Amino acid sequence: TTLRNAQPLSVACSKGQVAVAHNGNLTNAIELRRELEEDGSIFQSTSDTEVILHLVARSRERTFAGALRDALLQIEGAFSLVFLAEDRIIIARDPHGFRPLAMGSLKVPGEHDCILFASETCAFDLIGATYTGDVEPGEMVIVGPEGMTREHYTTPEAPAHCSFEHVYFSRPDSVVFGKPVAESRELMGRLLAREHPVEADVVVPVPDSGVAAAIGYAAESGIPYRQALIRNHYVGRTFIEPSQAIRDFGVKLKLNPVRHLLEGKRVILVDDSIVRGTTSRKIVRMVRSAGAREVHLRISCPPTVSPCYYGVDTPSRHELIAANHNIRQIEEFVEADSLAYLSLESLRESLKDSDHHFCYACYTGKYPTLVQIEEIVLAKTGCC
Incomplete structure (x- = not known):
């Protein structure tokens, strides 16, 4: 900093x-x-x-x-x-x-x-x-x-290999760990549609990392894809901002809804992940305020229940909403009509990880190396 x-x-x-x-x-x-x-x-x-x-x-x-x-x-x-x-x-x-x-x-x-x-x-x-x-x-x-x-x-x-690189961090036009990112994300969306279908009028991505998954969801479900949230590319990643006030303001600067694509519609909103849940709630409210009749949130990875100690700046466990609440409670918090996540098995399938070459610690809490968790947490919170 x-x-x-x-x-x-x-x-x-x-x-x-x-x-x-x-x-x-x-x-x-x-x-x-x-x-x-x-x-x-x-x-x-x-x-x-x-x-x-x-x-x-x-x-x-x-x-x-x-x-x-x-x-x-x-x-x-x-x-x-x-x-x-x-x-x-x-x-x-x-x-x-x-x-x-x-x-x-x-x-x-x-x-x-x-x-x-x-x-x-x-x-x-x-x-x-x-x-x-x-x-x-x-x-x-x-x-x-x-x-x-x-x-x-x-x-x-x-x-x-970090599975979150394919879920969120990497650009879709990259090949990461020998696999095309856009291909992985589209398959995540297809498998998400198979696991968690819902009747709706449009599939809308949360740009940018939700775009390929939303394309896959729309293709698999047969529901029209619409780019109904427009991103300002001069704003950074909101989930890693240091304070909630900055994150909230960042969401408003980052996204703007296209009202005529949302008004009166049952919307499937596809995003890559939920960390604290506050950004997702802001986006759901934004889509509703633009006239959406229903908002169904679909997440193209499993619930994030554990911090990452390998380079993704996720918050401590007590700030991770999925570590402390079940899916129905999260659904209520983000104010969605329904909420569903991609299963760990389907994420592995999306990454073609039959040999178990990826790290899924943020979803399972099982770390591939010994980590000095207590000391790292203290350092992150400024207590040592």
């Missing part, structure tokens, strides 16, 4: 000038930070990413690559990392592969092909680059004057 936490973080040390950007969350950052501070380290931010820089700087390995290997073997949790040193870039991914990390190439006339890295493949499309595959879990890729080398700095663990 401060400028010092803004990425990339940079430090000058015995290994040279080093900068790092990090997608994910370290589950043992509090413990490591405490040990480093007791050993004399002075931190400039509250970011868990800075822990990695201190580990690199304090390593007895002589080379930057060696120091980074040393640091990577000490951190736990989710991390897709890019390091920029004076003459090379080093990319690393955690052993479970929680967060996506794609590779691409770009042909430059008269030059060697450029090697690119991004969290989503749509970044390659925008500049005319080609997606060539993913950095593997537990892998480190070094790009320097001598070319590119790839190595596993540790043995990969059981895959635990």
Whole structure:
């Protein structure tokens, strides 16, 4: 929340000038930070990413690559990392592969092909680059004057790709964890329609992440699809805003109803998830105020009952509405005529996850790694 936490973080040390950007969350950052501070380290931010820089700087390995290997073997949790040193870039991914990390190439006339890295493949499309595959879990890729080398700095663990990337975070035009996001979301909508049909006049998405699921729901149910909520793309994600007042105001700025598409209609409203429930209630009220006769809310993932400790900024368990209320109580809270969620089995089917390579901890409470839950919660609430 401060400028010092803004990425990339940079430090000058015995290994040279080093900068790092990090997608994910370290589950043992509090413990490591405490040990480093007791050993004399002075931190400039509250970011868990800075822990990695201190580990690199304090390593007895002589080379930057060696120091980074040393640091990577000490951190736990989710991390897709890019390091920029004076003459090379080093990319690393955690052993479970929680967060996506794609590779691409770009042909430059008269030059060697450029090697690119991004969290989503749509970044390659925008500049005319080609997606060539993913950095593997537990892998480190070094790009320097001598070319590119790839190595596993540790043995990969059981895959635990974040299912919420496909539900919500990723852009629909990306390929994430080797699977097209739009295809996954449309199948979520189709399976949702099979599981929870309802008589209605129109299917309306909550843009943007609800769009593909709503298209699937409409196609499966035969009910017309209508883009009856228009999104202002200059407003960010409302569920991760720090205060309720800001979240409420953000909903009004973010969405505007198309009245003539809603007036007198029985509406199926398709959204990707419900976190606190307050945003969903605002949207249901908005659709009703535009003249809808009925509002049936359909959610393209299971109820979120547990916080994420791997890089999704979900609130603590006591703020998650599905952790403390049953579906009928949530239905009443959001003021919908009916509410239904996609089952966990259907979410797995949507992701074609027969090999159980995805993490579903936010829906099940079963985490793929040991996490220092109490300490992480205290850190999130500012109590330590």
